[in-house]
Amino acid sequence: MRVAPAATAFAASLAVLIAGLARAPSAEEVAPRNLPPDQFAFLKTCSSCHPPFDPRTLKRSEWRPVATQMHQRASDRAIDVPPEQLEAAIRWLEANGR
Numbered sequence: 001m002r003v004a005p006a007a008t009a010f011a012a013s014l015a016v017l018i019a020g021l022a023r024a025p026s027a028e029e030v031a032p033r034n035l036p037p038d039q040f041a042f043l044k045t046c047s048s049c050h051p052p053f054d055p056r057t058l059k060r061s062e063w064r065p066v067a068t069q070m071h072q073r074a075s076d077r078a079i080d081v082p083p084e085q086l087e088a089a090i091r092w093l094e095a096n097g098r
């Protein structure tokens, strides 16, 4: 991924640091229940460790590998994300990426 890697990494570390200091809000807190299901799945899947990234940060084709990596990261931390929830999140990222 070629979007200013240093800046992205810095922003991500900062986000993770902040999320660690103040407990990351749950999807139910950040997302109204009436969101489209795929968008809700994205917020639920991708905002537990850091604030959710703007989907336009990456190209559509770049989201699957990143999301898969994040899913692995979650598994390593014993955070269980059902495969269909991950797929819905990826669908939303691919629909809304650059």
Ligand code: HEC
Residues within 6 Å of the ligand: 008, 009, 012, 013, 016, 045, 046, 047, 048, 049, 050, 053, 057, 066, 067, 068, 070, 071, 073, 074, 075, 077, 079, 089, 093
């Ligand atoms: C288990 C915790 C966890 C979950 C869940 C998680 N992430 Fe991350 N994410 C991280 C950490 C930690 C980083 C810090 C950067 C690094 O080490 O790569 C990060 C960084 C990122 C970055 C910055 C670019 C990069 O690769 O460093 C993006 C984009 C990202 N996450 C997207 C997502 C998406 C999309 C999801 C949902 C599918 C998600 N994350 C779910 C932990 C998580």
